[in-house]
Amino acid sequence: MIPNGAEVFKLSRLSIAWLSIIFGIVWAVCWSIGVGLPMLLEGQFGERVTLINEILKAVTPIVAILVFIPINAMFMVLIERRALAIFTVRKGPNRVGPDGNLQTMADAVKLLLKEDITPTGADAFMFTLAPILFFAPSIFGSLPLLAAVTNNHDLFKILNLPTGIFYILASASLPVVALVMAGWSSNNKYSLVGGLRSAAQAISYEIPLVFSLITVCLMAGTLDVVKIAQQQAGGILNWNILGGGALAGLNQFFAAIISGQGADKALAAFYPYGGLSYVAALVLVPCVFMSFCLYLTSACAEINRIPFDLPEAESELVSGYNTEYSGIKFAIFFLAEFTNLFVVASITTVMFLGGGDNPIPPYLLDKFTPFPQMIAALRETPLVKDLHLINPETLFATFWVIAKVYSLVFFAILIRGTLPRFRIDQLMNFGWKRLIPLSLIIFVLVVFARGFVISHG
Amino acid sequence: MSYDNLTALLSLPVMETWMFYVLSALAICLGVGVLHDRVVIRSGFILIGVFGTIAGFFLLLSAQFLAMAQIMIYAVAITLVVVIALMLTNPRLEAERTAEPDDDNMPAMAKFFASCKRNMTLWISAFSFITLYVAISGENRWPVAGLPVAKDQVKVIGEALTTTYSIPFEFSSVLLLAALMGAIMIAKNEPLHDPDEEPKKAIEDSKTQENNLALTR
Incomplete structure (x- = not known):
């Protein structure tokens, strides 16, 4: 029996309720702007409003993200505080409110009503620019991820970039500048030290982060996040976390066994060099798993989460780079931090955990459950056919993405509750002497082992 | 359910021209801002804007990968290093240096050299601008390649870097390595002689000055 089972039950009930609220609202907004309003306009005015409809569809993803971010941050703050309390x-x-559930709303109202102070001697322009520069990349940087997690849904197809993951990384590196800017323009020594620390930390941990993602891109043979997510479809053995597609042959083998034909042929097609290929696959599996861990670690450092929150170490630096901020500017910093955590979890989901893929492979699922019939029946209902309220192809994928992303967020909260903060020299030693060599070794191993196995790319 | 109309509208030549002029106006304004701003660190931050607009040019030329690389490497990493290096400089040295002796009775040649030395940055930038201008507006101005834009740009760039341009690529990496080692040597350099009394006094003076400055603020 769990000692505080009642609390855990309350937490899970709360998260399910909040998640349904968040995604219900986002889904309603998306539908009304992307599908409902264009349909209404077209019914009313005919062909004349085609351009307006296209513009409406093009802004849908941005509006969806803008609606999603504040609600999501409110939820994440609440869930983090409650989980840490447990x-x-x-x-x-x-x-x-009831059981403290309205705490974050009260916080939000307080932050919005507070006076916005610019300290004496501060560089007012830079002081205002810093929160904007911190927040904006987390909006437009996460756009390709939307296309990836919805499996290139019609509304989000426009966001599909051929250099997807590189675009995400480039925009994820921008907030560092904002932190230095905030620290310098505040005219406060603690802020400045916090900003410089964040710059040093981000530059050091960017290298293992990029290397771990490059390893996955190498196995996938593309930078396009949508393609990477689609390659991993078909069960947990196909996911990048297990060898980046090195076990795809095993997956085919099991599928062949279930269907009862050509089992030996499937293995030979994917592992063409016999024993050498099996050794290579055995090397690839731990290597890619380690680069998954490397990614999580360095992403934690990149977004200044505990145990890497040196830039805002409150025991040393008051509050680091955001010491002088108050009111709406502080709220923007706060929002962006939680959004960054969410973006990191989504990148991990897309790159390593198969996007919206079901962990149970389809050859098992379709045989023993009536899901295909359910989807076919759903497609015939008037809700889908006439109103396009639900997209049956991405309905279950959505649930899987939400489950995976919020499990990773919960994992980050768990780490926050478990580990103490690093010291600055420990942080640098850990980054430069452990993570970077490890990531380079993994990269070289993967480069050589990849040649012996037929993987995704 | 396609975006044909909107994309057609956005890919009109006149749209591209307008975007080019907007971006170049922005880039030139920000570049002037970098040179003109009195606060060195702020001009370092403005440099980010300059690099960002240049990334916009790459996007206009449909070189997505290069635009991202421009943002990631130049606009963030390099500018950040520049800003941090600028924070280590001493802005007071600049103020003290302006009080130079009046050189009315110097010979004309010496005067000319002194002014050259003072305005070194100006001359270097003028020289490089003229060189670039001559190079660009020469006999065959802009060789426009008739080739269509490659579909998989990353592949094209990677192949070019590892086959056609592999030797320059390797040379540049060796150069960067040498620069890195040189930087470490300079940073680890121990002082050749013990600091005598005078610099110490100067340091203390500057510290008190700094404190006074902070107090008046």
């Missing part, structure tokens, strides 16, 4: 055996927020 880990450290405390009560957590329990005063505002």
